[in-house]
Each structure stands twice: as structure tokens, then as C-alpha cells.
Amino acid sequence: MTRISTAPNDRGPAAGNAVEVRGIVKHFGSTKALDGVDLTVREGTVLGVLGPNGAGKTTLVRVLSTLIKPDAGTAFVGGYDVLRQPKQLRRTIGLTGQYASVDELLSGYENLYLIGRLLDLSSKEAKARATELLERFSLTEAAKRVAKTYSGGMRRRLDLAASMIGRPRVLYLDEPTTGLDPRTRNEVWDEVQRMVADGATVLLTTQYMEEAEQLANELTVIDRGRVIAAGGIADLKAQVGGRTLQVRPGHPAELPEMARCLHDTGIATATFSADTGLLSVPLTSEDQLTAVIGVLGTRGFGIADIDTKLPSLDEVFLAITGKPSDRPAAEDAAPSLAKEPVA
Amino acid sequence: MTTATLAPARAEEGRIGLPGHLRHVGALTRRNLMRIKADPESMFDAVLMPVIFTVLFVYVFGGAISGGQDAYKQYMIPGLLGQTGITLAMAVGTGLNSDFQTGVMDRFRTLPIGRSSVLLSKIAAETCRALLSFTILIVFALILGFELKGGFLELLAAVGLSLLFGMSIVWISMLLGMALRSAQAVQGVAMLVLMPMQFGSSIFAPTDTMPGWLQAFTKVNPLSALADACRALMNGQGAVAHPVLIVLAWSIGITAVFAPLAVARFRKRT
Structure with missing residues (x-):
């Protein structure tokens, strides 16, 4: 052995x-x-x-x-x-x-x-x-x-x-x-x-x-x-997606227009949420970041705040495995749910 | 090429050698003593216990037990000497337990030192504490009027015997320290074991008024033999050989049984 x-x-x-x-x-x-x-x-x-x-x-x-x-x-x-x-x-x-x-x-x-x-x-x-x-x-x-x-x-x-x-x-x-x-x-x-x-x-x-x-x-x-x-x-x-640019417009009403503008120029695919008031743009390079800000600026959109965000561990795991990372917690939850009807 | 590494020759072999071991034990003993400086309360048991026990027993119970405080001093103080080594031996287990709990042991284990160094340094530091405790007890006893009827050599022999027996208890203390979850638990269990051992012996009172079943226990209790031996030595009584031999036999026996167990458990955990 x-x-x-x-x-x-x-x-x-x-x-x-x-x-x-x-x-x-x-x-x-x-x-x-x-x-x-x-x-x-x-x-x-x-x-x-x-x-x-x-x-x-x-x-x-x-x-x-x-x-x-x-x-x-x-x-x-x-x-x-x-x-x-x-x-x-x-x-x-x-x-x-x-x-x-x-x-x-x-x-x-x-x-x-x-x-x-x-x-x-x-x-x-x-x-x-x-x-x-x-x-x-x-x-x-x-x-x-x-x-x-x-x-x-x-x-x-x-x-x-x-x-x-x-x-x-x-x-x-x-x-x-x-x-x-x-x-x-x-x-x-x-x-x-x-x-x-x-x-x-x-x-x-x-x-x-x-x-x-x-x-x-x-x-x-x-x-x-x-x-x-x-x-x-x-x-x-x-593989898991890089940084995401988050733009908070000066006027939330302009969100759809901003997304459309980025889409039309072919720079990036943006999504927006009216609830958070944020425009999210997945980035693949730093050039892209500059381009996005540049386009939004020249088109005259007011920008109140920008931030870039990395994917969280959960998002990384989701991207790699297709499952969320905290499975132990889910396993803990499952039996207790199963017990409930018995009690 | 060799300038960057600290000890190239030794590093290649991975051997430590006796000077290395001694240096490690020395450095770790220093560490154990420095800890006392940062936590002076941990010396309370070593410094105050002999004083409190002496005062309490001599003046509270002395008259009742021996019919006089002077006679009782001569009786009880040598027994207390024997007990001191054991109380301090129990602190080795607590210290070891907290080293494991706090992660200090893990740090030591990632260093190129022998695992025995950690143990030996604990014992060395506790011996220093015990010696201090013995000194305080003896000085205080002399102040109270204890009469050293045996000579100085006999006194040293009594201290040596107490230390020796304490050393054998160190192994039991270590086992407890590694088996139990917290330092408080080690202390609690140690108390539970020690209390009946101390009081169910001839340390504090002659055993002839005790009921038969208890006398049977006190007769085999090694603390009785230890107390008798110290008493005979410090009071200059002749019949020393018998209790001394019993204490030696117990010390060797306890060490023979518990040292391999403690070392095996220590090796397994480290």
C-alpha cells in the first residue's frame, strides 16, 4: 500500500x-x-x-x-x-x-x-x-x-x-x-x-x-x-463576466433613452432598472468603459454617479456551476421545511 | 545562493539537534514566564494560596484539630508543601488547553521545532512558579513561628519530593488539558479531583478519627504518604524511609501510566 x-x-x-x-x-x-x-x-x-x-x-x-x-x-x-x-x-x-x-x-x-x-x-x-x-x-x-x-x-x-x-x-x-x-x-x-x-x-x-x-x-x-x-x-x-458599470443618471426618466443610445451605437448592451434608477453595462475592457461614458456625455445625458462592480462570489458560482454557492444553507433549510407538515 | 536562507545546512537536513532543542525550550519558557507578567492574576494561586491556607487552617481549625496552634503548624504546613506542587501541576493542563484553543499551538506547529519543546517549556515555567510558591509558603510559615526541626537538607528533600510528585501529576493534567474543551472545564475537573484527594488525606488532620472506609482511602491516597514524608523530614522525625518510598513508587507509577498516554495524545493532536 x-x-x-x-x-x-x-x-x-x-x-x-x-x-x-x-x-x-x-x-x-x-x-x-x-x-x-x-x-x-x-x-x-x-x-x-x-x-x-x-x-x-x-x-x-x-x-x-x-x-x-x-x-x-x-x-x-x-x-x-x-x-x-x-x-x-x-x-x-x-x-x-x-x-x-x-x-x-x-x-x-x-x-x-x-x-x-x-x-x-x-x-x-x-x-x-x-x-x-x-x-x-x-x-x-x-x-x-x-x-x-x-x-x-x-x-x-x-x-x-x-x-x-x-x-x-x-x-x-x-x-x-x-x-x-x-x-x-x-x-x-x-x-x-x-x-x-x-x-x-x-x-x-x-x-x-x-x-x-x-x-x-x-x-x-x-x-x-x-x-x-x-x-x-x-x-x-x-468566463464569469467582468466588471459591470453602473450609471446613475441625473434624470431617471432618461434611463430607457440612454440604454437605447448605447445599443444603437453598438458599444454595449445595457439594461436598466427603474426601481434602483441604475443603468447597468457589462464591461469587457477599459476602452469600453471610456467609450460608454464618452457617448453618454456627448449625447448630453446628465450623469449623477458612476461605479463599477465585480461579480460577487455568488455570481461567480452561478456562472461556473449554474448553481448558487451556499448550498449547505439550502440543505439545512430543506429538512426543516419537510418537517413542518408533520408537526 | 546561501545568503538568503537563514540556516542552509540545517534547513537541508531538517534535523534540530540538542542545542536547537534547548534554545527552543528556553525561548518558549521565556514566553510562558512573560505571559505571567501580562496576567499577574494568574500568580494568585501560587502566591496567595499558601498564605490563605496556612492562616485559615492554623487559626480556624488548628485549636480544634490538634488542641493548639503551635502543634498544628508543625503538623499541617509540611503537608501543605506537598499539596502545592500538585495544584500548580494542574495549571499545565489549563495552559496547554488555552494554547490549543487560541491557535498559538498551530503557529508553533508550523515552525521547525520539536513538539516536545512546547511541553517541556510548560513544565519548566510551572516549576519556576512552584519554586516561588514553596519559598513563599516556607518564609510565611517561619514568620508565623513554624519551627524547622529537621535540617536544611531535609527541607530541600521535602521540596524535591513535592516537585517530583507534582511532575507526575503534570501528565494527568496534560491529558485533561487535551481531552476537555475549555480551560474552565480543565480547571473545574481538576478541582473536583483535587478536593477529595486533598481533604481525604493526612494533610490537614490525622486520619485516626475518620471512619474506617475513609481511613482505607486515606491510607492508599498518595497525598497522605507525601504529607507524612514531608512532615517527617521537616520535623526531623526518624521514620522517613517508608513514606518517601511510597511517594517515589507512586510518582514512577503515575508517570509510567500517564506519560505515554499524554505524549501519544499530544503527538496525535500535533
Whole structure:
């Protein structure tokens, strides 16, 4: 049995792949958290793993961090096998997640110093590295305070700093902005972009299409432990539909006329809703956005407001699978409805 | 090529080595002690319990139990010494539980350290706490007029024996810490187990007035042996060997049974 499972391991990861996952399966009891996941992250790129709650994103990150062992399949990170070389692998990764956390009763500085020492930095190096990262993540003033007193955004920044102590070649960011307000979310995004600019390879899990578009080069969409779509951001957007331009006219009565005008000039197909007072124009390129605004402007339509919107996770799933994403909720609802007539 | 990585040679092998282990245990022990600084209330049990127990028992029950406070001091304080190691051992489980719950353990597990380092550092930090607690108890006892009839070496032997027995209880505490859901539950169960063990022993009162069934329990209760041993040592009484041997046997026995269970469970969870 070991022979069968180790045979494919002997083929190492392809050159240039920082992360290579092949057919990873993980069960929890009768639930299949991961059901044969394959993916690769090229060195120096950011892969976004997009999926709803319970899709298996966190399980995947836990397998790739050696926190849990897969039931089948192989995975390499930085050239190391998750099963055979866990210790070496741990030296090449950094992890920021909702679960792998800093110690709330230690100060920001002490947290970073501790991790430096556990990564075999000398006392002097660990001090220097902690100070450097606190500075970089704008935590110098809070360095001596216990992490318990930090705001949500500061906590996340400390988490990010903690994951970077050992200058990891591969960073896992497991839903790094879930639960953060928009301002703090932007702070975290800025930091991630800086890390990427410095050459880090990142595997990012998220529930937000917007986050994936901001940060990732490539996207893998998973649902119920399976990859249901993968490719470049542009490819996927072409598949699920890209941004939608929303125009709020100065005079709502002009909505039908605006739509007709865009249709007649052949620039775009617009729909409008009298209820919301919005004109919606699906966009395939930035040129198209300019053209639409240009045409509406030259025709003398008054525009009160414009906005562009990415498809939500639900819309992405609808486009890929033809079904909405939150099926677990629907399943929960079904039995309770079935019970009602009995009671 | 090697300049970018931190420890290229070790990274290739994935081995840690003894100096590495010691450094990790040291760093984690420091962490455990720093936590106390941030949460001084967690020292209440170590600092105040010996004081409160001594005052309470010596002055409230002392006269009734031994017919005099001075006699009772000589009787009860050595027993309290034995109990202190156990109370603190139970804190290892609570600490371990909260490390698992808060996700700190997951962070440690993604670092290239031996999993035993986390455990050993917990034990090291609790030993520091226990030593502080012993010191406070002894100093306070001397202030109240406790007479150290045995010598200094005997006192050290009593402290050592209490620590040793406490160490064996650490394994049970760890098992509880990993088996139960919350730190509060660990504390609750630990209390439930400890209370009858403490009071159903010769720590606080001589057992000869107890009913037969209870005497049967107190006779096999290792805390009785521990209290008797400490008492004999600190009061300079001769008959030390018998209770000391019983305590040693219990310590080894408990460790032999619970250490493999605790370590196996720890390995499974980490």
C-alpha cells in the first residue's frame, strides 16, 4: 500500500513551481473536505483560492502547512514533500490565518522575538528582525503593548509580520481580511502587495472576488473540496463576466433613452432598472468603459454617479456551476421545511 | 545562493539537534514566564494560596484539630508543601488547553521545532512558579513561628519530593488539558479531583478519627504518604524511609501510566 502511494512522489515538483498539489484528499469522518485537489503556484506569483465557507480552503492551507496529513495525494512546497520533509518545509513557509495566531498575552515585540528564536535566529538577529518588522508594519509605537490591546487591523498586521520573520519563500494567507473594515482591509492589501513586490510567492484564500482581483495573478475556484475552475484572472473573468458599470443618471426618466443610445451605437448592451434608477453595462475592457461614458456625455445625458462592480462570489458560482454557492444553507433549510407538515 | 536562507545546512537536513532543542525550550519558557507578567492574576494561586491556607487552617481549625496552634503548624504546613506542587501541576493542563484553543499551538506547529519543546517549556515555567510558591509558603510559615526541626537538607528533600510528585501529576493534567474543551472545564475537573484527594488525606488532620472506609482511602491516597514524608523530614522525625518510598513508587507509577498516554495524545493532536 505504501508502495502505491509513494510511487508518484518520486516524480518531484516541476521547476519553477513554488507549490504543487496533486490529487490531495482529506476526509473528516464522512465529510470529504478535500476531494482530489490539484493546483500549482508559480514562483513569485500570487494564486487566489476562491471559495465559499466550507469549500475546503482552510483544510488545504492546513495540509500545506503540515498541520494535518492528507489521506491521499501529494504536495510539494519549495521543493519539499509535505509528508516526508515536514521540518524542511516549515522553514520555507509563513502562515497567516484566522487560526494560527499570535500570543495575546505577549507584546508585539515579544511575539516576533519568540518566533525569531524558534526559527533559530541568534538573540541579536531575532531582536533586529523583530524591530525591523514592527517598523515596517507601523507597529513600533505599540511594540511594548500586549497584543490583546491591539485593534483588529493591528492584530492582522502583527500576524503578517509574524509570518514573515523567517523570510519565507512561500506565504499562505488564509482569508487575511475576513472580518476587517474596508480601511484596515486596504492596509492589509497594501502590505501583501509589498511582500509580492519583494518576490514572495503567495497562496491566498478568500471569499471575495474583489480581493482576488486586487492581489492574485491566477485564480483557482474550489467548492466542496473540488477545483471547479482555474486560470488567469482575465480568463476567469471572461468566463464569469467582468466588471459591470453602473450609471446613475441625473434624470431617471432618461434611463430607457440612454440604454437605447448605447445599443444603437453598438458599444454595449445595457439594461436598466427603474426601481434602483441604475443603468447597468457589462464591461469587457477599459476602452469600453471610456467609450460608454464618452457617448453618454456627448449625447448630453446628465450623469449623477458612476461605479463599477465585480461579480460577487455568488455570481461567480452561478456562472461556473449554474448553481448558487451556499448550498449547505439550502440543505439545512430543506429538512426543516419537510418537517413542518408533520408537526 | 546561501545568503538568503537563514540556516542552509540545517534547513537541508531538517534535523534540530540538542542545542536547537534547548534554545527552543528556553525561548518558549521565556514566553510562558512573560505571559505571567501580562496576567499577574494568574500568580494568585501560587502566591496567595499558601498564605490563605496556612492562616485559615492554623487559626480556624488548628485549636480544634490538634488542641493548639503551635502543634498544628508543625503538623499541617509540611503537608501543605506537598499539596502545592500538585495544584500548580494542574495549571499545565489549563495552559496547554488555552494554547490549543487560541491557535498559538498551530503557529508553533508550523515552525521547525520539536513538539516536545512546547511541553517541556510548560513544565519548566510551572516549576519556576512552584519554586516561588514553596519559598513563599516556607518564609510565611517561619514568620508565623513554624519551627524547622529537621535540617536544611531535609527541607530541600521535602521540596524535591513535592516537585517530583507534582511532575507526575503534570501528565494527568496534560491529558485533561487535551481531552476537555475549555480551560474552565480543565480547571473545574481538576478541582473536583483535587478536593477529595486533598481533604481525604493526612494533610490537614490525622486520619485516626475518620471512619474506617475513609481511613482505607486515606491510607492508599498518595497525598497522605507525601504529607507524612514531608512532615517527617521537616520535623526531623526518624521514620522517613517508608513514606518517601511510597511517594517515589507512586510518582514512577503515575508517570509510567500517564506519560505515554499524554505524549501519544499530544503527538496525535500535533
